[in-house]
Amino acid sequence: MSSTELRHTALDAVHRSLGATMTDFAGWDMPLRYGSERDEHVAVRTKAGLFDLSHMGEITVTGPEAADFLNMALVGNIASIGVGRARYTMIVQADGGILDDLIVYRLAETEYMVVANASNAQVVLDALDERSGGLDVEVRDDRDAYALIAVQGPASPGILKSLTDADLDGLKYYAGLPGTVAGVPALIARTGYTGEDGFELFVKPEHAVELWQALTKAGEGVGLVPCGLSCRDTLRLEAGMPLYGHELNTSLTPFDAGLGRVVKFEKEGDFVGRAALVEAAARAEQNPPRVLVGLVAEGRRVPRAGYSVVAGGEVIGEVTSGAPSPTLGKPIAMAYVDAAHAAPGTEGVGVDIRGTHEPFEVVALPFYKRQK
Amino acid sequence: MSNPQQLRYSKEHEWLSGADDNGVSTVGITEFAANALGDVVYAQLPEVGSTVEAGETCGELESTKSVSDLYSPVTGEVTAVNENVVDDPSLVNSEPFEGGWLFKVRVTDEPADLLSADEYDAHTAG
Numbered sequence: 405m406s407s408t409e410l411r412h413t414a415l416d417a418v419h420r421s422l423g424a425t426m427t428d429f430a431g432w433d434m435p436l437r438y439g440s441e442r443d444e445h446v447a448v449r450t451k452a453g454l455f456d457l458s459h460m461g462e463i464t465v466t467g468p469e470a471a472d473f474l475n476m477a478l479v480g481n482i483a484s485i486g487v488g489r490a491r492y493t494m495i496v497q498a499d500g501g502i503l504d505d506l507i508v509y510r511l512a513e514t515e516y517m518v519v520a521n522a523s524n525a526q527v528v529l530d531a532l533d534e535r536s537g538g539l540d541v542e543v544r545d546d547r548d549a550y551a552l553i554a555v556q557g558p559a560s561p562g563i564l565k566s567l568t569d570a571d572l573d574g575l576k577y578y579a580g581l582p583g584t585v586a587g588v589p590a591l592i593a594r595t596g597y598t599g600e601d602g603f604e605l606f607v608k609p610e611h612a613v614e615l616w617q618a619l620t621k622a623g624e625g626v627g628l629v630p631c632g633l634s635c636r637d638t639l640r641l642e643a644g645m646p647l648y649g650h651e652l653n654t655s656l657t658p659f660d661a662g663l664g665r666v667v668k669f670e671k672e673g674d675f676v677g678r679a680a681l682v683e684a685a686a687r688a689e690q691n692p693p694r695v696l697v698g699l700v701a702e703g704r705r706v707p708r709a710g711y712s713v714v715a716g717g718e719v720i721g722e723v724t725s726g727a728p729s730p731t732l733g734k735p736i737a738m739a740y741v742d743a744a745h746a747a748p749g750t751e752g753v754g755v756d757i758r759g760t761h762e763p764f765e766v767v768a769l770p771f772y773k774r775q776k
Numbered sequence: 777m778s779n780p781q782q783l784r785y786s787k788e789h790e791w792l793s794g795a796d797d798n799g800v801s802t803v804g805i806t807e808f809a810a811n812a813l814g815d816v817v818y819a820q821l822p823e824v825g826s827t828v829e830a831g832e833t834c835g836e837l838e839s840t841k842s843v844s845d846l847y848s849p850v851t852g853e854v855t856a857v858n859e860n861v862v863d864d865p866s867l868v869n870s871e872p873f874e875g876g877w878l879f880k881v882r883v884t885d886e887p888a889d890l891l892s893a894d895e896y897d898a899h900t901a902g
Contacts, residue, residue, distance in 0.1 A: 442815045
């Protein structure tokens with residue numbers, strides 16, 4: 405894809421002035437890193453990091469039947485989300501295959517915001533449109549209506565508090581409230597994809613630069629640094645969070661991905677994929693095909709997505725994500741492996757790294773959990 | 777970024793020092809290459825005593841996002857490798873032209889298309 409076809413966020417000029425290395429991510433020209441991605445990763449774990457996530461796909465769903473509609477269209481119990489709260493959920497095909505993982509915010513009794521991955525936003529939009537037929541709801545493409553700036557890390561509450569009167573102490577994890585940050589109207593959400601405490605701020609694109617600058621200034625004394633998508637990937641990997649296209653795809657159901665807990669069979673009414681997911685749940689219980697596990701390297705070579713997991717000379721699985729872990733100081737990976745080799749501590753498991761079988765330890769996910 | 781004038785460069789982004797009294801030159805990767813790789817986390821270098829061939833792979837450099845082959849800019853015998861880089865690969869990023877050197881080679885042959893610093897500047901400007 406040539407650069408002229410790439411989409412640019414409202415913060416594009418800021419990234420360039422900061423000397424960011426840019427990358428094509430799902431058709432968007434996004435910051436990969438500003439300096440050292442390891443330093444950015446460590447900043448988020450120990451202080452704070454500032455991210456431009458404006459590529460994420462916002463879809464607004466409104467109308468008297470919005471709750472019932474989303475209960476039917478998604479696998480979660482969306483009607484039970486309280487106003488001002490958010491939930492991690494998924495949208496699947498009729499055969500149970502995962503179309504995307506989503507965060508759904510309930511903004512009002514009859515208004516939700518669905519946040520999809522950039523790479524899947526159109527797919528999700530089309531599916532919601534199609535599933536909304538005959539119902540009293542409006543599905544609105546709001547991708548261009550928002551810029552999204554995240555502040556993540558243990559210092560993020562202090563930074564944000566200096567810029568807003570909003571009740572951040574009352575804002576729980578996976579909650580969102582409208583407020584004003586640095587004089588800019590924002591939806592303030594306590595969500596993230598890093599394994600740390602943090603906030604995501606949905607604002608109008610014309611306010612993005614002003615907010616970014618204010619956050620940068622407020623974070624100056626406490627070690628806030630701008631962070632690119634490279635460290636976002638290693639942060640979420642350490643936290644054991646799946647990434648669509650790696651741990652999740654249309655040939656896997658939520659149960660295959662070890663995320664069956666997001667499927668709410670007990671909710672009222674039918675939903676797309678229910679019958680297939682009932683079967684998938686039973687299969688995962690009795691005879692799981694493969695299981696998502698964590699792998700920690702004994703050596704220093706890094707496993708990458710697509711590499712084979714091996715045991716006794718046989719291929720027993722495949723790496724879905726791999727990277728050097730700044731926190732553990734060793735290469736780590738997530739991989740789908742045959743159930744017989746999935747228990748933590750299983751002996752003799754390795755990864756075929758370009759022809760050499762390197763030894764790995766099977767561990768439970770996540771690799772990293774923050775101390776609360 | 778400035779590429780030292782006294783070095784010569786390959787199009788694969790390795791640098792080569794002038795030979796010392798024993799005919800041994802030092803090889804590393806350029807700052808341009810180090811920046812493109814991102815944080816280097818693992819370096820597999822050729823073995824001392826092995827022969828490397830100009831333009832052929834002789835090791836690998838792994839960064840957070842990718843793995844890249846290391847090419848030798850010249851043909852010759854490897855006389856030393858930088859164990860400091862094996863222990864702390866981030867030297868490749870922090871001091872690509874100095875403490876981040878990769879190996880030393882007694883040059884027996886070199887290709888005709890090695891670049892001067894100015895030519896390498898032009899090569900990477902595009």
